[in-house]
Amino acid sequence: MNDKQSLPGVQDVMTRDVISITSDLTVRQAKELMRDKGISGMPVVDRENALLGVISVADIIQAMENNNLNAFISEVMTVNPVFLHEQDTVGHALNACRRYGFGRFPVINEQSKVVGILTTSDIVTRLAQLLRIDQVDEPEEKKEPKDFTTQTYECSIQSMNFDLAGVAASNIKKMLTELGLEGTIIRRAAIAAYDAEMNVVIHAHEGKLSAKVTPHDITIIVEDSGPGIEDVSLAMQPGYSTASDRIREMGFGAGMGLPNIKKSADELAIESSPKGTTLVIKIFID
Numbered sequence: 001m002n003d004k005q006s007l008p009g010v011q012d013v014m015t016r017d018v019i020s021i022t023s024d025l026t027v028r029q030a031k032e033l034m035r036d037k038g039i040s041g042m043p044v045v046d047r048e049n050a051l052l053g054v055i056s057v058a059d060i061i062q063a064m065e066n067n068n069l070n071a072f073i074s075e076v077m078t079v080n081p082v083f084l085h086e087q088d089t090v091g092h093a094l095n096a097c098r099r100y101g102f103g104r105f106p107v108i109n110e111q112s113k114v115v116g117i118l119t120t121s122d123i124v125t126r127l128a129q130l131l132r133i134d135q136v137d138e139p140e141e142k143k144e145p146k147d148f149t150t151q152t153y154e155c156s157i158q159s160m161n162f163d164l165a166g167v168a169a170s171n172i173k174k175m176l177t178e179l180g181l182e183g184t185i186i187r188r189a190a191i192a193a194y195d196a197e198m199n200v201v202i203h204a205h206e207g208k209l210s211a212k213v214t215p216h217d218i219t220i221i222v223e224d225s226g227p228g229i230e231d232v233s234l235a236m237q238p239g240y241s242t243a244s245d246r247i248r249e250m251g252f253g254a255g256m257g258l259p260n261i262k263k264s265a266d267e268l269a270i271e272s273s274p275k276g277t278t279l280v281i282k283i284f285i286d
């Protein structure tokens with residue numbers, strides 16, 4: 001299986017309802033449009049909807065300071081803005097967000113026409129939805145749990161690689177579904193695996209997820225090579241997060257990962273030191 005292809009693309013998560021403006025209007029008109037729509041920036045396009053630049057609140061404030069509200073947008077907009085192609089992966093988009101430090105990108109098609117806008121804070125929720133981590137279809141034919149022998153799965157997890165983030169959890173979900181396990185069990189395992197995997201992506205150096213499924217239980221072990229959790233009981237508190245502003249802008253860092261893992265698991269053991277963190281997640285099947 002090609003893991004990358006199983007992940008959604010920019011065109012799956014972007015907003016198609018773009019508010020844009022043509023460059024031959026005035027800064028004052030841009031200001032009014034942004035105020036009416038409650039937005040802080042928008043793509044600037046030509047009459048054929050091709051991307052020319054972006055205009056933001058900062059550009060408008062600057063123009064106001066220069067007494068320049070009657071200027072054409074083309075005179076104050078940011079030219080050569082960073083944009084995305086509709087065929088780009090979501091991982092590429094998240095990396096662009098991290099690199100450039102802003103959370104909104106125009107999306108263009110092959111003809112350079114603006115077809116959408118991508119806000120990185122939307123991506124994360126939609127990413128989990130698109131991977132369908134917490135949606136489980138009941139298996140069509142329910143197998144007796146004893147029908148299978150012990151299954152194992154292993155996957156490496158790379159720090160800050162948003163192209164692969166979620167793949168391990170998604171593969172575990174697939175494996176459990178194929179084994180014919182009950183929907184609620186699959187859902188709990190997928191959520192716990194996803195949050196543990198994302199914690200390595202966001203907070204840790206590289207790591208590894210391994211899973212073992214017997215007819216009686218599921219064991220998911222997620223280990224990484226540091227920097228460790230300073231205070232595990234504090235980290236377990238709902239809402240506690242050390243995620244940077246940048247990471248929060250991307251939609252992570254709600255501080256609910258460890259509490260969700262705890263809630264989803266029948267047993268959870270966490271060991272952490274500066275050398276690394278290991279989570280052992282157990283879910284009982286019978």
Ligand SMILES: Nc1ncnc2c1ncn2[C@@H]1O[C@H](COP(=O)(O)OP(=O)(O)O)[C@@H](O)[C@H]1O
Nearest residue numbers: 199203204228235241242253254255256257258
């Ligand atoms: N694998 C890890 N390595 C280092 N720190 C971690 C790891 N997992 C969790 N943490 C720490 O625990 C905190 C809480 O984690 P979590 O509940 O998942 O919230 P969030 O990931 O949204 O910050 C994180 O902000 C981070 O400080």
Ligand SMILES: [Mg+2]
Nearest residue numbers: 198199257258
């Ligand atoms: Mg987390």
